[in-house]
Amino acid sequence: MATTASLSFSLPQRVLHWLTAGLVFFNLLLPDGMNAWNRSIKQTGAASAEQVASANIHAYAGIAILILVALRLVLRQIQGVPAAPTEEPQMFKLVAKVSEWTLYLLLMAMPVTGAAAYYLGFEGAGDFHADVLKAVLWAVVGLHVLGALAHQFYWRTNVLRRMTIG
Template identity: 30%
Template sequence: MREPARYSAVQIVLHWAVVVLIVVQLLTGDLMSEYFSAVMRAGGDRPRMGNAVWHMVSGTLILVFMGTRLALRFTHGAPPPKADSPGWDRVLSKLNHWAFYVVLLAMPLVGAAAYLIPSRALGNLHENTAVLLLALVALHLAGVVYHQFIRKDGLIRRMIDPEHGVERVPPVNPRR
């Protein structure tokens, strides 16, 4: 897999779009849970979805964006860890990132299956996996804090500034 000096602008935009969509998921989870319970009670006639649609739409977008991110990771790669990062940091970072891919691809698929079948077991699996997702987010944020405030290595710039890591060429002075 390639190891470019920086993430592409598309990778950065997709990262932050997924962050926003995860927040939407958390805010609309109760709406979807209430709707799903109504679906389970109703049997064949599905009730009106109402605002629970936002949970479904944002989950679908997460699936599409994470699939795109995964494809970009395989085709464009990701920057390597900082050269002086300890081994435990590299392993934990890699595990956390790949766990994000698994969870953020599986959760929308399981949620969609729970809705389409409908299946209480799949609905419970989807809902209970949110705890794992929150743990991954907390671990990821702890890594950001570690790199930003303890190691002070500026690692966060890789996901904020698409030009980070690009060597700047000074402008040519035509008068010389």
């Protein structure tokens, strides 16, 4: 049974968090390979080997994100997570919980919709992936970062420490 008695996340949880974050930022900031592939497919019905290779990197990063998130959820169930800091107001604890689970949902939905578009040819899934989910993901990631900064500099809690050095 999972417990929340720990003061920080386990080393595997922290490693998975930062690997996931790195891949998410890679795919959010550098989607050019997939965009070039998509434009070429729509305009000419074909893509160059370079465009396919570049799009594959984006897709493989998305698949890796999906696997890492699944592993994180399994570890979360087995090891639990630290309790929210007592310094955090109750309303913000609720916001943090909702945004945390929204982030997990988005980190699963993004690769699934992207794969549906890229591998199965579902254009609507690709549009939803690139236009809607991407914008929502940016907003939730922004809230996540702002929340971490509020903990560090306003409430002066150990939230950043427990996800970095433990």
